[in-house]
Amino acid sequence: MKIVVLRENLVFGLSVVERAVGVGSNLPILKNVLFSAHEGIISLTATNLEIAVTHNISGKVLENGEITCPFQILNAAIKNVAAERIALEQVGKKLAVSTDNYDAQIQTQDPKEYPLIPSVQTSAPTVSLDAASLTHALSSVIVATQYTDIRPEISGVLFRFHEEGLTLVATDSFRLAEFRLVNKGVVGGGIDAIVPLRAAEEVLRIIQTEESGSLVEITLEPNQVLFKTSRTRLISRLIDGRFPEYHAIIPKEVKHEAVIAREEFARAVRATSSFAGRASDVTLTVSENKKFLELSSSDAALGEGRSRVPIKIKGEKFSAAFNWRYFLDGLKIYQGPYVKLGMNAPDRPVVISDPDAAYLTYVVMPIKT
């Protein structure tokens, strides 16, 4: 193999595949990155056997071939050279990296030893989405999930394809976020796929760098999913299991509603949270005259803090305590100037919504006090 690439492109390509490189695995070759150059296309591949990322970079192919070498070594070398153009060439069993003022020879392994990236059947159902919409949707719901070994079925993001479009849902059983993408090139329906959190994070990282207007193709197979952009392919296993019937959790209607300025509210939550104790609880109470929402938290060892934000309320006064982190996450995913709190009883889930963003719903459980 012999190629010449711009350093910038190579650095970017390496950063795309970086997080798919295996760590601490039984198979040392998973720590490698695989270069392949064929017919003018140069691709980098990394896999940890959970996900696999392949990224095409532009460059000049002088000789076809494949080569694999340890990712960290190559990355460190490339990152620190100053030259604009880098030539990579296979010399015997080594990879020669050369620029105008830098030469390195990296030990390689037989590319035949590198894991084969699973193929995806062309007949499998495929949908195309606008990258910007998917970025928006995924980044909104992903905050609501966490890694857990105890309940694998919720340690990922649910992609539910249905007649009207695609719905993304994530939960960690204390809060839940749902984003409905309507009619955005989705065909067919009735398919659920739970994408592992790590893969979802990677997808997000990759599509964030896509130019506006570009498309993402999602191909589903029974055990795996492929996300494909113009230059990058990410294959991940799917989580095996059934996502909880989350509709039961989202309250159908709410008794009390309060409209609050979002930024101000978020600031008040942060200011009060400094005094939250071990349960991270901040209490929200509607003031006597129904004109303010009072946030308070106290801890015997730290002290106590209160803040007040003006609200418009429909319905009765209410009071409930929340884990402030979960609450703040719910405020951060919206972009509009106002949010609406929908409340039923102090021990029932609370809906945080934005009247201008009806496609997004965030539900958080109060803490029992």
Add this chain to the structure above:
Amino acid sequence: MNPKELWKATLGEIELQISKPNFITWLKNSELIERNEREGVALVGLPNNFAKEWVRNRYHKLILGSLRNLDNSIRNVDYVVITGAREVPARVAVSKPIAASPLTDEHKLPISELKVDPITNLNPRYTLDTFIVGSSNELAYAATQAVIASVGKKYNPLFLYGGVGLGKTHLLQATGNAIASHAGARNRVFYVSSEKFINDVVWAVRNKRMEDIKKRYRDVDVLIIDDIQFIGGKTTTELEFFYTFNALHEHSKQIIISSDRPPAAIPTLEERLRSRFEGGMIVDIGYPDYEMRLAILRAKTQELGALLDGKILDHIAAKVQKNIRELEGVLNKVLFLSQHRGGSLDIKKIDEVISETTRVSSKNVNASDIVKTVAEFFEVPVSDLTNRCRKQEVVEPRQIAMFLLRDVLKLSYPHIGEKLGKRDHTTAIHAYEKINKALSQNPALNQKIILIKERVYK
């Protein structure tokens, strides 16, 4: 042969032909799902698509060959990805809507059972949250914090020492627990008392299984050994420990050791081990001061959910000074009494409990034993202690002797004065109070007293 046995035998054969990492990565969680006798097709289940892709392309011939060696009715092999769903009893279980129930339980998370963890050997009951930090142990606490933050890099080995019942084991185990549960890092922690270590070595020597010991103790990231002073004088154990220590230290694995005295004061410890201990960080845990004792009592009563008069706690904290375990013992007893007797307890009753709990067993020790031991310890003639000599080098030994006579034997001050050179009882009182005060401030003196007491009781 049933499919399970057949597959086991096949894997046994394949294992010899491919490298171990490859075997583990690709075939470890595989199984033979079915064997279709009529068509001669074996269906092999693999954990994920990567394995399926790899095995189908690279190991197909190998697997087919091995299977045919054992069962030549098989003509072909097919591969599928095993989905966990096969094990879950289909979809019946989901019929009930999950409602909001999993969401409401944040406050009811069951407390994990407090059993000793079989892998780390740590008791989860000991946590840093329940460790009360005061002036006497803040250095030790800070050192363990530094160790938790950078395991193996700072303060290696960490050597904690302090008297009986001052919280060494608590701090040690809590540190271990903190490291083991540290998010992100996967540190293998192993806690062992030196007695267990000795027993293991003895067992290994007898059964010629030294390899087991080496494996168990060297294949860890953090080794915690409690009460190391007991390995002094046990040559093989010391040697084994020495090797283990070196092996771990070379690979910058963290070692945490506790003892009831500093390395220099463990008389039977080999020189090379001593110097290694001294190469790390040595911190002592001293006697708790009054405020800290009170804080411990308060925390303990709160933990037990009991109510006790503040005055009683004050009193206990003031009276029980040298040992946290005794402090807790007295508290437990007082709580028990107050619950079963009902009504309030008077200070007198509490004094009784305290003296019952903390009484030192003075087995067959008499005054001349103590004086003799002190004299030997300081290498001065006994007569110098018992005459009216006022040489400077005998002043401290004599005061220590007075202190011990009072502390251990509870002799009267006039009697003590009489015994040690016909002195006035005020001299004895002064000596006792001076030493008693110096104890909390001067660890070296404290150490001396402990060593002397040990010799007295031997």
